[in-house]
Amino acid sequence: MSSVPTIVVIGASYAGSAVVKSLDTSLKTKANIILIEEKESAYSTVSGLRATVEPGFAEHTWIPLDKIFVHNKASKVLHARVKGVTSSSVTLSTGENVSFDFLVVATGAVYGAPAGTQFTYVKDHVAQSEKIISAIQKADSVAIIGGGVVGLEFAGEIATDYPSKKVTIIHSGSVLIDKLKPTAATTAEINSQLASLGVKVLLNQKVVPKHGNSILPNGATFNLSRQSVHTASGETIESDVQFVATGVIKPNSEFIASLNVLDEFGYIKVEPTGQVKGYPKIYALGDVSNLDIGKLAYLAGSVQGPLVAANIATLIKNPNATTLQKYTPAVPGQFVVASIGRFGGFLQTPVGTFGAWLVALIKANRLLLKRTHESYNQTLRYKGIGNKVKNPHKSSSFGFVVPIAAVATFIAVGYTYFTR
Numbered sequence: 001m002s003s004v005p006t007i008v009v010i011g012a013s014y015a016g017s018a019v020v021k022s023l024d025t026s027l028k029t030k031a032n033i034i035l036i037e038e039k040e041s042a043y044s045t046v047s048g049l050r051a052t053v054e055p056g057f058a059e060h061t062w063i064p065l066d067k068i069f070v071h072n073k074a075s076k077v078l079h080a081r082v083k084g085v086t087s088s089s090v091t092l093s094t095g096e097n098v099s100f101d102f103l104v105v106a107t108g109a110v111y112g113a114p115a116g117t118q119f120t121y122v123k124d125h126v127a128q129s130e131k132i133i134s135a136i137q138k139a140d141s142v143a144i145i146g147g148g149v150v151g152l153e154f155a156g157e158i159a160t161d162y163p164s165k166k167v168t169i170i171h172s173g174s175v176l177i178d179k180l181k182p183t184a185a186t187t188a189e190i191n192s193q194l195a196s197l198g199v200k201v202l203l204n205q206k207v208v209p210k211h212g213n214s215i216l217p218n219g220a221t222f223n224l225s226r227q228s229v230h231t232a233s234g235e236t237i238e239s240d241v242q243f244v245a246t247g248v249i250k251p252n253s254e255f256i257a258s259l260n261v262l263d264e265f266g267y268i269k270v271e272p273t274g275q276v277k278g279y280p281k282i283y284a285l286g287d288v289s290n291l292d293i294g295k296l297a298y299l300a301g302s303v304q305g306p307l308v309a310a311n312i313a314t315l316i317k318n319p320n321a322t323t324l325q326k327y328t329p330a331v332p333g334q335f336v337v338a339s340i341g342r343f344g345g346f347l348q349t350p351v352g353t354f355g356a357w358l359v360a361l362i363k364a365n366r367l368l369l370k371r372t373h374e375s376y377n378q379t380l381r382y383k384g385i386g387n388k389v390k391n392p393h394k395s396s397s398f399g400f401v402v403p404i405a406a407v408a409t410f411i412a413v414g415y416t417y418f419t420r
């Protein structure tokens with residue numbers, strides 16, 4: 001290792017930016033950090049669905065990377081796609097090779113658009129979002145295929161901002177968000193909020209692919225013209241706009257496959273320390289790693305990121321250190337928070353489920369955009385839309401499903417902040 005080690009971090013989203021920020025703070029000029037990101041800016045997936053309903057919102061879901069380094073100005077951001085990795089260097093789409101002493105892989109996973117975006121440039125995402133908004137505005141009916149958290153949040157966004165549209169969720173399970181183990185209280189809260197928004201829910205209805213392996217023409221994950229979808233039980237649902245939210249995600253890990261570190265689903269196999277199995281100088285975290293079953297920005301950015309950064313800092317300060325921090329995977333479904341439109345949602349905790357008012361406060365209002373901007377040392381310029389959209393939950397009481405002391409609420413919220 002040279003006197004000032006080089007740490008290469010691939011991916012500047014929740015996981016990668018958390019590692020970079022922690023290392024920049026803890027090591028200052030004792031290491032050079034090279035952050036490699038193919039996108040022009042970081043994209044806030046957590047806020048992205050609002051861009052499909054609110055004109056002008058999309059541009060704010062992208063956050064510039066120019067202020068990410070505060071203490072070590074010699075560190076830098078390279079915009080390129082990583083194509084290959086060896087035990088000591090990465091190859092970029094530009095043809096450049098970058099050597100490292102430590103490598104952090106934080107390349108996430110692909111979510112179907114528009115829940116996720118594969119665009120490199122802000123302008124392309126903005127243009128796509130405007131097209132979707134315009135199609136929703138013209139539509140009478142919208143079908144959402146898949147009733148996991150993304151499908152539920154999507155339905156909430158559309159039904160809240162466009163109450164006259166007929167929104168239908170088609171879900172194969174017997175309850176919505178079944179994979180997250182909702183309690184009876186959570187299910188009751190979801191059903192009540194969807195009912196007040198007029199969202200129709202079809203349960204136990206598996207949509208069958210009618211276009212090769214795909215539900216929509218050309219393998220698309222959304223479609224902005226009239227189409228019918230068909231369920232295994234013989235129902236046909238017609239709608240003007242369709243979104244597929246079946247929860248299929250694909251880890252961005254192909255560039256590291258040659259090191260034989262991928263599990264059967266393509267996730268990078270890591271030790272509890274964040275080190276890739278068999279490669280102690282290479283770390284992986286966030287959606288691309290197999291550290292957690294549930295893939296969450298909160299776990300990637302607030303828990304795994306600081307842990308990986310601390311372990312690297314320990315080894316830089318003392319290469320012979322034998323005690324590194326170890327990660328304990330989150331219990332799926334223990335804490336779940338989802339928005340249902342800009343005024344609604346629920347927070348499931350071990351002490352009970354909380355409703356619209358609390359989730360509007362901690363998440364739904366701006367989908368954590370301010371906090372995400374601040375985590376890149378940027379200021380959010382978005383001012384909100386005032387009271388253009390009516391709050392369907394306003395007359396409801398505080399939205400408690402289980403009445404418990406306020407103190408417990410805030411401990412739970414502080415603990416989870418934006419977990420699912």
Ligand SMILES: Cc1cc2nc3c(=O)[nH]c(=O)nc-3n(C[C@H](O)[C@H](O)[C@H](O)COP(=O)(O)OP(=O)(O)OC[C@H]3O[C@@H](n4cnc5c(N)ncnc54)[C@H](O)[C@@H]3O)c2cc1C
Binds near residue numbers: 107286298
């Ligand atoms: C609609 C929606 C809502 C969500 N809401 C929540 C929520 O409320 N709370 C929560 O905790 N989680 C939420 N999630 C999950 C959350 O978005 C993910 O867990 C999180 O984005 C994972 O962060 P990451 O940094 O690991 O990966 P990503 O966010 O996927 O980032 C990976 C980065 O790596 C870059 N990259 C990829 N490959 C390469 C390459 N080869 N070379 C260079 N750069 C590359 C990408 O451009 C990207 O910037 C939501 C997900 C969706 C789809």
